[in-house]
Amino acid sequence: MSRPAKAVINLDALQHNYQLAKSLANQERRNGKVLAVVKADAYGHGAVACAQALADQADGFAVACIEEALELRSIGIRQSILLLEGFFEASELVEISRHKLDIVVQSPEQLLMLEQNPLPAPVRIWLKMDSGMYRVGLLPEEFRSAWLRMETLPWVSDIVMMTHLACADEPENGYTRHQLEVFEQHTLGLPGERSIANSAGLVDYSQARADWNRPGLLLYGASPFETLHPIEQKLQPVMALQSAIISIKDIPAGSPVGYGSTWVSQRPTRQGVVAIGYADGYPRHAANGTPVMVNGRRVPVIGRVSMDMLTIDLTDVPEARPGDSVVLWGKGLPAAEIARHARTIPYQLFCNLNRVPVEYVQSPVMVKA
DSSP states (O other): OOOOOEEEEEHHHHHHHHHHHHHHHTTSSTTOEEEEEOHHHHHHTOHHHHHHHHTTTOSEEEESSHHHHHHHHHTTOOSEEEETTOOSSTTHHHHHHHTTOEEEEOSHHHHHHHHHSOOSSOEEEEEEEOSSOOSSSBOHHHHHHHHHHHHTOTTEEEEEEEEOOSSTTOTTOTHHHHHHHHHHHHHTTOOSOEEOOOHHHHHHOGGGOOSEEOOSGGGGTOOOSSSOOGGGGTOOOSEEEEEEEEEEEEEOTTOEESGGGOEEOSSOEEEEEESOOGGGTOOTTOOTTOEEEETTEEEEEESOOOSSOEEEEOTTOTTOOTTOEEEEEBTTBOHHHHHHHTTSOHHHHHHTOOSSOEEEEETTEEEEO
C-alpha cells in the first residue's frame, strides 16, 4: 500500500468558480471578460489540467512568463494568454509574436525594447500603471506619454490599460479607492480596454470591474480576504488535501506531544498520527488547535507539525481507526481557515504543495496525474 497523502483536484469546482467570476464581472457591464490566472502551475493545482478544464469557458489565461505560456500553447490552448511580467529580454519578442501572446509592459526599459525591435506580427500590449502599489508599473505621470509612444508602433495591435490593487483584500482599507481614482485620472480620455480587478477587487469593488478581470485565488475556491467574507459561501474548493491515520494510542494526562513538547495533554487523550507533514506542503507553523476532519468531524492538531507526520486529538471521535481518511483542507474545511491558523495565506498553502500525488476528478471520470 502506498503512502495515503494526496491532493484531489475537482475540475467541476474550478468551472463553477470561473462562472461565479464571470457573473461578478458582468454585474457592471454586459461583456466583462475574465482571464483565468494559471501562473505558478495554477497555484499548485496543475496548469495543464486546469487550462484544459476551462478551455471552452475562459475568455483568456494569464501566466507569469513565456515558458508557462508555451506550455499552454503546446496543449492546444488558443485563447489569449497574457504574460503578467511581460518579457525579460528583447530576444523573447519574436517568439511572443509568433505564438500570439499578449504582454504586459511595466517599465521604461521594456517600452524601449519594444520600440527598438519590430515584430513580424502585431501583439496586444497591456500597459501597466503603478497606481500606488509601488512594485512594478509605470508611474502615473509617465503613463500617458508611454501610451502615446506605443500607439504609434505598427507592431502593436491594441493597448489595454491595467493596474494592480495592493489592499483590495482588506475591505476596511481606503487605499483601494485611492488607487482607483489615480488610475481613472491618468487614463481619462485614452481609448482602449481597461483591466483592474484581481480576485478581491472583483468581489468587493464595482469600480474595479472593467473590460478584463484577473481572478486567481478565487478560481481555486479560496477567499482572498484575510477575514471571513460572504463570498466563501459561494465558492467551491478545488483542492482537497487528504491523508489517513497511521497510528492511534491512548496517552495519560500530562503527556508532552511532538518536537519541543509544545502541547501537553490535559486529560487522558486518544492521540492519532496522520501521514502528512511540512515536506508535503502542510504548514509547519499550523498552531495547536488547527482543525482537520476525520469521518466528517473536526479534530485539532496537537504538537508541532513534523516533516512527514502530524498528530491530532481523537478523544472525541472514539470510532476513528487507523486507515481512516483525514482531510487537511477541502470541502467543509476551507484553505483560508487553515491559513489563518498558520498565520499565512491560502496562496502559499497551494503553491507549497509538494511530494503528494495528484488526482483530478471531473464528472464522470477521475484521472491520476
